[in-house]
Amino acid sequence: MGDLTFDIAHMLAGGLVLLSFVMLYQDRLYALLNVYALHAVVLAASVAWQAFAQDAPHLYVTAAIALAFKAVVIPTALHRIIRRLGIHREIETVGGVGPTMLAGMGLVALSLAVMLRITPEAEPLAREDLAFALSVVLLGLLMMVTRRNAVSQVVGFMSLENGLVLAAAGAKGMPLVVEISVAFSILIAFIVIGIFLFRIRERFDTVDLHALDRFRGERR
Known part of the structure; x- marks a missing residue:
């Protein structure tokens, strides 16, 4: 039973890393959002499995929040x-998809090397889940850096937050009140970002960051 618990936990955490790469590969917004929704479903499954493995019922609430808000409401x-908004549905990348994927592989290797080295005394399950979680966080940051579309950068931020939730669950979880606070903070941030996108689209008729750069210094 112990080996099965270990294997399933790592399969789900590894699935999150794989889906982060799939998001990096996408060049269309609708496909990106669909993959993000799947990313959130796998996160919910991973947290629910951690709740079972750790006998931590409060993590089931975290899994339910992730499934409802991240997998359904936000996408x-x-x-x-x-x-x-009639947003242009193709996503432009900085430097192309190939170099971005290579950079992502380098970040995953760095995450594994760093996290496994600095946590030698941690439990194997928590230790390796933290390494996967750091990989998801860094891949989310990479998406934010390499995407020129504001919506895809929002998705990168939310996938980064998924990595933080995975890390918290793998490290014996967070208090329930903290989890609920994080969930509502993300929801509020999402509402603010939505309003922000509407204002950008209304003012500049685009949300492409490369196009928005041309408006710098212009008088309103």
């Missing part, structure tokens, strides 16, 4: 924002 709302 659905972003789909509607894209349709209402």
Whole structure:
């Protein structure tokens, strides 16, 4: 039973890393949002499995929050924002997809090397889950850096936050009140970002960051 618990936990955490690479590969917004929704489903499954493995019932609440908000509410709302704003649905990358994927592989290798080295006394399950979680965080940061579209950068930020939730669950979880506070903070941030995108689209008729750079210094 111990080996099975270990293997399933690592399969789910590794699945999050794999889906982070799939998000980096996407060049269309709708496909990116669909992969992010799947990313959130796998996160919810991973946290629920950690709840079972650790006998920590409060983590089931975290899994339910991730499934409801991250996998359903936020992707659905972003789909509607894209349709209402008429946002250009192709995603431009800085430097191309190939170099981005190579950089992602380097970040994953760095995460594994650093986390496994600095946590030699931690439990094997928590130790390796933290390494996977750091990989997800760094891949989310990479998406934010290499994408020129504001919506794809929002998705990168939310995938980064998924990595933080995975880390908290793998490290014996967080107090329930903290988890609920984080969930509502993310929801509020999402609402603010939605309003921000509407204002950008209304003012500049685009959310492409490369195009927005041309407006710097212009008088309103």
